[in-house]
Amino acid sequence: MVPATVTWGLLAAWAVHDAEELATMAGWARRARPRLEERWPGVPWERLEVSQRHVNVAIGLMGGVMAGAAALGARTGGRSAVFQAVLAGFGLHGAGHLAQAAVTRGYTPGAVTAPLVVIPYSVWAWRRLRAEGVPTRAEPASLLALPLVLGAVHAAAHRITRRRRS
Structure with a gap:
């Protein structure tokens, strides 16, 4: 029997990781853009910049994906192809x-x-x-x-x- 720490651990590890992204993404993108534009001109860096509201919504939506995958993993004892694909994607995301x-x-x-939570959890869960x-x-195609x-x-x-425009 696969322990719940393996399957629900996906959601927990994601929550810790995305708490960091929630706290830093919007501000980092705003501050880093000038440096990135100078270093790599021609890249559409304006697309990188997102509002805190956008970050909040995106993380909430991804939370639904992660919760669903963790639930499928728990229900199937880790055998769910969706759970395994999301687990693989999560580790790749850390890299x-x-x-x-x-x-x-x-x-x-x-x-x-990423190196403290995402990658170690992913390696541990696969083991x-x-x-x-x-x-x-x-x-490998599931990583797409x-x-x-x-x-x-x-x-x-x-x-x-x-x-919306009035």
């Missing part, structure tokens, strides 16, 4: 934060909890699934869902938070 920090040569939102005899089948889900969440947050 992405480290890459962003390296490329920008500094702090980026999520860079503290526990295997130790419990759970067939692990996160297909990560940018699609992140894009959809941010597009929905943009639509929800955009200012």
